[in-house]
Amino acid sequence: MTSSTKTKSDVTLWGAGTARTLRPIWVAEELGLDYTLNAIGPRTGETQTDAFTALTRKQKIPFMQAGAVSLSESLAICRYLQQAFTDGGLAVSHMPHDRAKEDEWCCYIYGELDETSLYVMRRHYDLTDIYGDAPEAVTVCRAYLQRQFAVIDAHLAVRETLLDIGFGLADIMLVSCLDWAVFYGEELPKNIQAYKKRHAARPAFKKAMQINYANLPEVLDGTA
Ligand SMILES: N[C@@H](CCC(=O)N[C@@H](CS)C(=O)NCC(=O)O)C(=O)O
Numbered sequence: 001m002t003s004s005t006k007t008k009s010d011v012t013l014w015g016a017g018t019a020r021t022l023r024p025i026w027v028a029e030e031l032g033l034d035y036t037l038n039a040i041g042p043r044t045g046e047t048q049t050d051a052f053t054a055l056t057r058k059q060k061i062p063f064m065q066a067g068a069v070s071l072s073e074s075l076a077i078c079r080y081l082q083q084a085f086t087d088g089g090l091a092v093s094h095m096p097h098d099r100a101k102e103d104e105w106c107c108y109i110y111g112e113l114d115e116t117s118l119y120v121m122r123r124h125y126d127l128t129d130i131y132g133d134a135p136e137a138v139t140v141c142r143a144y145l146q147r148q149f150a151v152i153d154a155h156l157a158v159r160e161t162l163l164d165i166g167f168g169l170a171d172i173m174l175v176s177c178l179d180w181a182v183f184y185g186e187e188l189p190k191n192i193q194a195y196k197k198r199h200a201a202r203p204a205f206k207k208a209m210q211i212n213y214a215n216l217p218e219v220l221d222g223t224a
Helices: 019-030 050-055 074-084 096-126 135-156 169-183 190-200 203-212
Strands: 007-014 033-038 063-066 069-072
Touching (some): 019 074, 019 096, 069 074, 096 135, 169 190, 190 203
Antiparallel strands (some): 007 063, 063 069
């Protein structure tokens, strides 16, 4: 993954194939970074090897190393890249209130959409062989997700991006959850649909999708 037009970096990412691994790859592509990707997948055994466990005892992807910095957690990795490489295509929050607003959106999206709704659905709708079938929990999660979508849809009625400073980290968090929701059969409200269409046209998004789902062509061609 090297090119003369890319920003040199010592960033290495681990992980591909999920909405969470898409995030740091997308950020790296927006920033035009020259990075190395070890495209290990979830539930392949690759997160359980001795070598990967020595990097992170969590045995989770995504994971990142850059010099002496080692990070797990998709949001933390994205935040690090956004702050460490400020010359790319992402808005950077310098003012305390912008930074706090960005954190507010990122925490909301991560806590309410990803962890509380979509990941519970992943466990009890998608991965029932491992975590068990829980149709009632999935129904409640779907309703909860739509309540959060209504909040976001109202916010996006008069905006192109979540924050006034422009396209950035919070948008990457949100779009990654929108694709995930659609994949689980959820309808997106009108303003969110337009927002998703607008940002899915970004070249860095398209490239990140190709990289992240290289081993899952059914996700890319919509037949999954
Ligand atoms: N909060 C973490 C969650 C990471 C996570 O749970 N990753 C899953 C894949 S989406 C994983 O690595 N599971 C272990 C495995 O599948 O081997 C993040 O956002 O990075």
